[in-house]
Amino acid sequence: MNHEVKNGIYWVGAIDWDLRDFHGYSTPKGTTYNAYLIVDEKIALVDTVRQGFFDEMLMRVSGIVEPEKVDYLIIDHLEKDHSGSIEDAMKVFKNAKIISSERGKKGLDEWYDNKWPIIVVKTGSTLSLGKKTLKFLETPMLHWPDNMMTYAEEDRVLISSDAFGQHIASSQRFENDMHYDIREDARTYYANILMPFAPLILKLLDKVKDVNIQPEIIAPAHGLIWRSPEKILEAYKRWSMFESGPKIVIAYDTMWGTSSRMARLIAIGAIDEGVEVRMYDIRKSHISEIVSDLQDARAFALGSPTLNNGMFTSVGALLTYLKGLKPKNKIGVGFGGYGWAGGAVKEITEALKSMGLDTIEPGFQVKYVMKKDDEKECIDLGRRIAKRIKE
Ligand SMILES: Cc1cc2nc3c(=O)[nH]c(=O)nc-3n(C[C@H](O)[C@H](O)[C@H](O)COP(=O)(O)O)c2cc1C
Ligand SMILES: [Fe+2]
Ligand SMILES: [Fe+2]
Structure with missing residues (x-):
């Protein structure tokens, strides 16, 4: 004792x-x-x-x-x-x-x-x-x-x-x-x-x-x-000193699967470029686990479908939590599915920017469901983020 x-x-x-x-x-x-x-x-x-x-x-x-x-x-x-x-x-x-x-x-x-x-x-x-x-x-x-x-x-x-x-x-x-x-x-x-x-x-x-x-x-x-x-x-x-490795954290929420498909395709692009990917379905993971992984990641891709002109509450909660933690030295990008006027990706991008992340704009949104071109665009976005990470 x-x-x-x-x-x-x-x-x-x-x-x-x-x-x-x-x-x-x-x-x-x-x-x-x-x-x-x-x-x-x-x-x-x-x-x-x-x-x-x-x-x-x-x-x-x-x-x-x-x-x-x-x-x-x-x-x-x-x-x-x-x-x-x-x-x-x-x-x-x-x-x-x-x-x-x-x-x-x-x-x-x-x-x-x-x-x-x-x-x-x-x-x-x-x-x-x-x-x-x-x-x-x-x-x-x-x-x-x-x-x-x-x-x-x-x-x-x-x-x-x-x-x-x-x-x-x-x-x-x-x-x-x-x-x-x-x-x-x-x-x-x-x-x-x-x-x-x-x-x-x-x-x-x-x-x-x-x-x-x-x-x-x-x-x-x-x-x-x-x-x-x-x-x-x-x-x-x-x-x-916010030292970070060649690593991207991708987090998303989804209603009907478009935003989660986008997340997986972005991951494919980034992995092809040799960057470490960490993936979180926000509703299945604790926000404290996600920010811990983000602590030493160079980039953050955050996805949300548009719900009533804006982002999901789970995504908003993660952003609120992250804002208080004052992250530095990170690249940020928003993505997500939408149906008519959208809104979530813009909100995410603005939030990340206001926290001082170096945002890739305007992010990327997909109307209702993935088409072949969208798939390519998502993979390409993953590659672009990875290249920025390696710069
Ligand atoms: C309850 C509800 C509200 C929605 N509100 C909006 C909206 O305000 N603006 C918009 O562009 N799309 C809206 N949508 C359409 C979704 O954003 C669209 O279906 C999107 O592709 C869903 O992405 P997900 O498959 O990742 O859930 C809404 C869908 C639902 C079910
Ligand atoms: Fe304590
Ligand atoms: Fe304490």
Whole structure:
């Protein structure tokens, strides 16, 4: 039960095996809520767990120290999956003081009618626990205003809050103990939670060096702990620069099959040109899965039939979700079936353009059903997109 991260620093979180949806994002592997206990002359707990998991966390803490002896509860992030057990925890940690950022303190006042003693810290502030020194790094908007990270200086363990996490419930605690490369899960997590903040991440990666944080271990708030920090730091850098491969994501919805046939023919053209194709029927796939695949794709082809002069609601939902994630460095194209005046392809093209995608215009629409010429045009569109990708 005892999971030592390093030298008196313990994982004391909880495993949520059953979670399948995390605020609208699909989590087929569940998740963990990671809390870390740092034991020295003084004892600090970094974060708590989601409400309902407090007993599991307390059981783990009790296996290491008497809970009443916890001196500090550090709140790196206010979101409920981490702060949800504060009230329960502070009842047990009778003598503890809370440590948070200034914005964290404001949030604690708003959310929990903060009645606890609190110490506010800033980037560079330190707290001595005896032999160990904790240093704090504010990371506003990664991904909430209150976020900060806690660095155990002597042990070089960076407790990184939501950054560098993954939604995986597992018995293993360390990334290198897993039977597969979890960077794919880390990328899914990044795409759905951190992509909008890519410019801030690039700044953070520089800042970490400025404040002399050189972690040997990165311990995020979800999923597995990184013993090879460069693995995930290098990936975050690549992802935040929107590096993409010769890959196109094609997503569509359809009523009577014209738009789906178009999608398959576009794919044939692109495959002929040697580009990797990923295909999604939007109604059969979760939007979070589609945007994860799109994260490192160079092009996005989105298809919708016209319904009452506009696009399908499923396509609109995907576009709304994508807009919030602020994708960069992508080619976009719309396509779809129509009957009389059309409208969906124009709406899709405008939406992609307004998000900053480099659109191929005017896209392509097919009246009612495919004719021979339409088939050729679709294959040709696939080829044209592929050529743009390879430029
Ligand atoms: C309920 C309904 C509403 C439609 N509204 C429009 C419309 O407003 N404008 C238009 O051009 N076509 C409209 N259509 C025709 C479809 O867009 C056309 O049949 C198209 O080829 C369907 O593509 P799909 O086979 O991919 O579903 C409508 C069809 C249905 C069933
Ligand atoms: Fe969060
Ligand atoms: Fe979280």
